């Protein structure tokens with residue numbers, strides 16, 4: 049494999065918070081028309097089965113300003129279809145991000161061009177890399193925390209942030225070692 053261009057790991061926007069802080073105003077500001085959303089830890093923590101009421105409200109609001117597709121690497125038809133159906137959103141699973149294939153499929157289904165579409169996810173080496181490879185606007189969100197869990201670490205994501213910085217990606221504003229406990233302390 050050729051050396052990875054670290055710029056491909058740099059999101060266009062580091063939200064610095066969960067997806068609930070992605071607002072219609074941000075969509076308008078960046079002239080976006082479509083959103084491709086990662087599912088696990090972006091919309092729903094991996095241990096949650098159903099979308100939260102907050103997520104249902106958020107997606108209803110966002111549907112007014114953008115076309116939305118879910119594109120997940122998860123292979124579980126049962127899990128992803130259940131979440132997608134609760135949100136009433138189209139979905140693709142087994143996406144193998146950073147592969148661009150299913151992102152392109154969602155973008156084509158929305159009939160939009162790359163700069164009109166944002167890839168939104170919690171991971172650099174899957175979501176952000178796939179989106180940047182396709183020329184989408186990329187948005188990194190903080191992982192969704194399970195409301196029932198006092199504290200949850202995200203070792204893979206944190207390792208990705210570290211490796212990305214070593215490779216030379218500029219990731220100012222990113223939160224590392226994120227846990228709900230840490231967040232409480234800092235707020």
Ligand SMILES: [Mg+2]
Pocket residue numbers: 086087088089090169170171
């Ligand atoms: Mg994820």
